[in-house]
Structure formats: C-alpha cells, structure tokens
Amino acid sequence: MTHPLADRFDGTAEILAEIAARTPDTRDYHRETHRTIDAYHPKRLRVVVTDVIGETATSKTFRIAAADSAPLPPFLAGQYVNVFIDGTSRPFAISSSPARLDHYDLTVRRVPGGRISNLLIDTVEVGHHLTTTGPMGTFHHNPLFHGDDVVFLAGGSGVAPALSMIRDIVDNELARGFHLVYGSRSADDIIFRDELDAIAAAHPNIRVDYVIAEPNPGWHGPTGFLTAETITALVDELRDRMVYVCGPQALYPYALQQLTSLGQRRRRIRFEANGAPADPTAQPHWPAGLDATEEVTVTVGATSFRTPRNRPLLDALEDQGIRPEAACRSGECSLCRVRVCKGEVHHAEEARLRLSDSRFGYTHSCVAYPLTDVEVEI
Template sequence: MSTSTNPLAHLFEGADDVVAEIERRGAAGADHPADAREEITPYHPKVLDLTVAEVVEETVTTKTFRVRRTDGRPLPPFLAGQYISLHVRVGDVLTSRAFSISSSPAALDHYDLTVRRLRGGRVSNHLIDTVKPGDRLTSGGPIGTFYHDPLFHGDDVVFLAGGSGVAPAMSMIRDIVDHGLSRRMTLLYGSRRADDIIFHDELDAVAREHRDITVHHVISDPGPDWTGEVGPLDAALISRLAGPLAGRMTYLCGPPGKYAYLVRQLESLGHPRRRIRLEANSVALPPPADPRWPAELDPEEQVTVTVRGRGSLRVPRGRPLLDALEDNGLRPEASCRSGECALCRVRVCSGEVFHAEEARLRASDRQFGFAHCCVAYPLTDLEIDF
C-alpha cells in the first residue's frame, strides 16, 4: 500500500511516514513487542512511583494531595476527567482506590488528587489522617472514560457535581482556561455547607474572568449568612440555573446514591439519557438495598470462596468479592472498583455471583463465566481462578 493508492492519505499530515513504517514492519515478517512496549509504556505505565510534594487543606473535610513522579520525569498525559488508582496499605490490607485528577492536563510535572473524608471510608480517611509531604505512593496510570469528547459532546456542556465530585469538573475547567479551549461550561455544584465548598475561591475567580464558564453553588444546609442558591438540585433549579438543555451534554459526578434521582430530574426536563454521562466511582446500591438482590438470601451469611491453587476463605454474601480477597491477602489487578474497567475480572469455575447494576459485563464475560469482582457478590459457595 502507498499513499498514491489511498485517496484519503493526502488529508493526513505525516501519512507517507506512517505508510512507510507499516510497510517496513510488514516486510520484516515479525511482531515488534519490544518496540511497541517502549512506545506505549510512557503513556500507559503499569505502575507509577509517586512522592507527595504538597498537602493542601481545601476545607474541613477535604485535602488535595499534589504528587510528583519520584524519579523527576514528567507524568503520563491524561484527559481532564480521568483518574488514577492509588495503591494503599491500610493496616494489614493492601488495597486501591480511584481518585479523579483535579489538576490541569497542561501541567504534567504533578497530579493533584482531591480527597474528601467519608464516613467509614477506609482509604480516603487514611490518606487525610496520615499522609504528609515526602511520603511515597504508587498508582496505575491515568484511566477512565469520563472526559469530554469534542466530536460527540459538543462545545456547550453542563456539569452537576456534589462534594468531591467537583474534582473532575475542576480539571475540565482548568483545561479550558490553560489551553484556551472554545468551550462553554456551566457547573452546578452542590455542597452541604458553605464552608465545605471545595475550590470555592478559584471557581468564583474563573467564572468572573471567563465568560464561557459559569459556576452556581447550591447549598443544602445553609447558614444564616448564605445568600446563594439552596437545594435540593431538582428539575426546576437545574432548568433555572443551566437554562435549556437541548443538545448539551450533561456530566454527573458525586455521591452515587444521588445519580438515579438526578437522572430522573434531567429526564423530566426532556433531556435524553444518551446525553447524560455518569462517573462510575463506586457502587450506588450494595446488597440488600439493590431491589434485584434475592430476598431469601441473608447478605450477612457466610459462604466459602475457593481460589484455585491458593486456598479457601469464608466471606459474607454482602461483601464485594474483591474486598474479601484483599482482606485475605489475595489481590487481583484492579483500578476503577466500579465495574467499568474490567481489570479485576476473575473466572467463576463453579457457583453463582450477583453483579451490581453498574457492572459493565461484556458478552464474552457472560459466555465464558467471568465476573468483575469489584462489584460481584458471592451468592453461593464459589470456585474462582485469576
């Protein structure tokens, strides 16, 4: 093949070089895994060795951890809205959690990870309570599908954020500002109290200085001095603050328990589901709150999970399989912990699992018996392999 025989090649800069390289590799008659690995690894590393450079106290519940690559090299590029999965040891358990990058893709000397304290949050509270500048962390590379695609999402978007769900919105806003993007963005940001609004001053300053960025703060528990908007963030308030939604992509990131409610509010305004994007950052309805959970099965009752070649363990039905494995020193590869990325797939050799609704199972998963163990719960005794 040559560019002279391809009628589209002249439309692409560098097409001649690409075609020549394809022909060179084809003539060699072999794959080039070493070459491919060398080119891909800087962009998609399996492990990043990070050092905490700075810890910023954003609010009484939230801190931002600025991390840099320990060896001083630039960090892999990412798209605003993506996350990294931190590997953290809490007590005797090595686990991981996904945290959205809140810094701008324009600055690759660091990532900012904005973490809010959660009731019962094993990793978030550990980070907030113990991690300090100079500490070392490891993570995977940037990953995730919750980002703006200019081809399909248009240049006028709406973002509904709650709590630390403002982190990917902040990255998107900083991306617009730093790269001078021709994009309009309206942020409706819900917080419980005025003193817990993350990035409050920066968001207000950006909105004042950039006419294409609009920020509305919505408080659910206002104090006597609050003069802004008061929640809940329902259809009427969304319509009044964001204006007509027709043709605009809408992003949702915040407490997953609010997603179903917010989707209903948007749909009641005639906004189609295909124009609503959710950040899948945890499971919204664990058993037995999920109405699909078999009513006759007690989520606290224990079953036996046998891992081929590694022994057996007793776990409650209502505990995610990934958490149960980590509790016992067994660690499948994992990243999103929300059923999306599929890195934590395990093969179910026997027995039955229950998948949370968020699990994005593929046809091949169903055909060959694979489970996304971060959102899979053992209904019966299981034998698995990974």
C-alpha cells in the same frame, strides 16, 4: 541460486544487491514499541507527595510528582489514577490541568467511616511515596459527540474532575462553554470555591453556581438538592447539551430521575464510575429473601475462606491477601475480571460486562457478590 523474482522484473538484481549491501537493522522494535507505550500508559507509577493542600475542613489535595522527577504521562481532563495503599486501592480523579505534567493533583474528601479517604487525609504527608496506576477512565470530554457547550452536576469531591476540565479550558484557551452546578452540604465545604469564582469572573464561557443543602443564615444562593426545578432555574433549558454527573453514589439515581423528568435523553447524560453500590440488596435483581449478611465460602485454588454475601468479591479476596489487578472498582474498567467456576454471584447494575462474560462465567469482582459458595479462577 537465482532469486525467484530475478527473471520477472527488470532491475531485480540491482535492488537485491543494494539490499544485501545495507547494514542489517538489529534494533529491537518490540522493546522500543513497549517502551513508548509504557511512557504513555504505564501499569504503575512511583510518585512522591510534594505538597498537601488543605481545601476545606473535610478535604485535602495531594500534589504528586514522579519519584524520578520525569514528566508524568499525559491524561485527559476527567480521568483518574488508582492509588495503592494499605493492601487495597482506590481511584481518585485528577483535579489538576492536563497542561501541567510536572504533577497531578488528587483531591480527597473525608468519607465518614471510609477506610482509605481517612487514611490518606490523616497520615499522608509531604515526602511520602505512593504507587498509582497511570491515568485511565472514560469520563472526559469527547469533542465529536459531546459538543462545545456542556453542563456538569457535581456533589462533594465530584467537583475534582470538573475543575480539571475547567482548567483545561482556561489553559488551552478552548472555546467550549462549561456550566458547573455544584451541590454541597454547606458553604464552608465548597472545594476550590475561590479559584472557581475567579475563573468564572474572568471567563464568560465558564459559569459556576452553588447549591447548598444545609445553608447557614448568611447564604443567599440556591438551597436544597439538585432538583429538576433547581436545574431548570440555573441552567435554563438543557437543549440536549451533554450533562456530566459526578459525586456521591446517592447523587446518580437522583440526578438521572431529575434530568430525565426534564426530557433529557439518557445518552446525553454521563456518569463517572464511583464505586460499588453501598447496598446491593436494594437493586431489583437481588434475590428476594436472601440474607445478605450470611457468610458463604469462596475458594481460590487451594485457599478457601468465609465472607458475607454483601461484601464485594474483590474486597473479600484482598482481605485474604489475594489481589487481582484493579483500577476503577466500579465495574467499568474490567481489570478485576475473574472467572466463576462454580456457584452463583450477584452482578451489580454497575457492572459493564461483556456479552461473552455470561457465556464463559466471568464477572467484575469489584461489583460482584457471592450468593452461594463459589470457586473462582483469577
């Protein structure tokens, strides 16, 4: 049978003959493509703890490496991995440099009453194996939009992504200016102080200032909180530089108020996702007069259970051994999306819902609270 192109183009017969003579390409490109993607964006990593570094009386850094000794996936300074432990998971920022892929450093600060931070600090030792996600998150420098002169307001362990960004600047000899203003309860609880001081002394483009809330008699630096006055005194004029903020939840609304009072535009302020709200009832759209501690019924398929209204839906599901995929636990990544088939939930302000979510009944379960009896689909 004559090929339909044979009479339309000169040389068709020769080209078809050459194609027919070639050795068939039987490679599985689908599998090869997924193998490449998984190397850079793995769903899970099996890691081993190679070192535990005591940073302060309340914090430790856990150095982890791939259990098979392979290089870890690349990441951008400021990103995190989600650690799976004790039937749940928590995200922790990587504090090490993106230039080093033989390990990640995860710096954890003890949270009073915190389930996972205390478990990690009190029980995890060298040689322990852990499971994490690959690196993820949007809290990193974007050279096209953030400029080459940035300010970082950190509180407590919120200095972890800041150190990764600083190490990135040093290791890759970047010309970026970086001013860290680090608030800590006491001088003894400043994480990475020696390294930060040494880097700042050696690199004129990096500046570090500490602000101590409860200073001892020997402290001679700035004190109190990260007020507008303190920011102005240390940073001078913000000049619309990009400002990163990372720390305890209480820092975020406070920092936003202080920065906007200085004329900083909201789109020039970036907050790291840092957990569900401690008190969802404090948000203005929580229904007035509704008892947050009263229990409602959650139904998933053939399983039903009771949970208080003020417990995140994701936590309530995990309590029953039902574990949707999750990562940021802050309403940003959307991996824990579930569909609410019946009933009503409170969407916390932190939820980064898609425009279509409300139409089709989806919510981010990590920052959703069941207000009535609900039926959900995972």
